Amino acid sequence: MGALHQGHLSLVRRSLAENDLTVLSIFVNPAQFAPHEDLATYPRTLPRDLELLSEVSVSGRSPAAVFVPTVNEMYPSGIVLSVDQQKGTFVEVKGYGHQMEGRTRPAFFRGVATVVTKLFNVIEPTRTYFGQKDIQQALLLRKMTRDLLLSHPEPENLFIVPxxxxxxxxxxxxxxxxxxxxHERENAAPALYAALDAAKSAWESGAPKAECISRAQAVVERKKAELGDAVDLRLDYIDMNDPESFDELSPTVSRGEWEADQEGRPVVLSGAMYVGKTRLIDNIVLGARHTLGIVG
Known part of the structure; x- marks a missing residue:
């Protein structure tokens, strides 16, 4: 959605390395925002974005085009933030949008699936690249391309970049x-990844899921106590989910039991945390992440 950073540029570089032509889309998608969320204030830095893209080159290749549509072009029937009042055609991947991120943002994945379907229809990409930071989004889009029998891209050509x-x-x-x-960026925000890393260590040592989550929560609580009133630090959730169904793992399951039952299927360990008014998300894939389409 713009406000490009090195995470976005890593997707660009991956595409430039693997394809003759690379097209980017930059579009702040209103259908991904609830009425109380930050659509009006979401950072829009198109001139800087284009400048950054002009400096990216891999093996002599640079981005071939940047698609920057208007809201009216993407939503010709119009768009309002309240789902109940929306008119027109929308795409929903049933049964996969209420878990993990969907618990807090119930209409979010409907907006993602709709806009990405439109982008795929406009550009008809052979390969596409999404970031692992939004792991549930990327996995859901792989399901969507399969379920809609899309040929551009085919599901196996939707790649997830670390x-x-x-x-x-x-x-x-x-x-x-x-x-x-x-201060928030340097001292508070890193607590989310530190919490996930603590859960990862516990999982790899054989601890059951409940113990892994408890250790992760303890990291955030210690940081919250350390910062005191200087930063409003609030954990939204930390959980461990099946990457296929997005269902939560049983609190008693351990790594050995999971891998034996699921034939080596990985686990998505993810979380969200508020630092002040800013909501941050992150995740770690435990196990064979390449089976989910994660490259590199």
Whole structure:
């Protein structure tokens, strides 16, 4: 949706390395926002975005085009933020949008599926690249391309590129990081990834899911106590989910039991946390991440 950073540019570089022509879309999609969310204030930095893209080159290739549609072009029937009042055609992937991120943002994936279907129809890409930071979104779109029998792209050609992180703090790069103060960005926001990393270590040591989540929550609570009133730090959720169904793992299941029952299927460990008014998300894939289409 614009406000490009090195995470976005990692997708561009991957495409440039693997394709003759690379097309980008930049569009702040209103259908992804609820009425109470930050559509009006979402960062829009198109001149800077285009400047950054003009500097990207891999093996002599640069982006061939940037598709920057208007809201009226993408939603010719009009668009309002209240789902109950919307008119026109929308795409919904049933049964996969209420878990994980969908618990907090129930209409979000409907908006994602709709706009990405439109973009696929306009551009007809052979291959597409999405970031792992939004892992549920990327996996849902792979399901959508399969279910709608899309040929551009085919499901196996929707690639997920690993999350780009700040080299000092490991904070996942995000356009919404621009909302954070320097203090929040350096001292509070990295607690989410640290919490996920604690859960990962517990899982790999054989602890059951409930213990993994407890250790992750403890990391956030310690950071919250350390910061005191200086930062409003609030955990939204941390959970472990099946990447196929998005269902939550049983609290008692351990790594050994899961891998034996699921024949090595990975687990998505994800979370969301508020730092002040800014909501951050992150995830770690536990196990054979290449089976989910994650490259690199």
């Amino acid at each position: 999350t780009a992180r700040d080299p000092k703090t490991s904070l996942a790069l995000s356009s919404r990081n621009s909302y954070l103060t320097d």
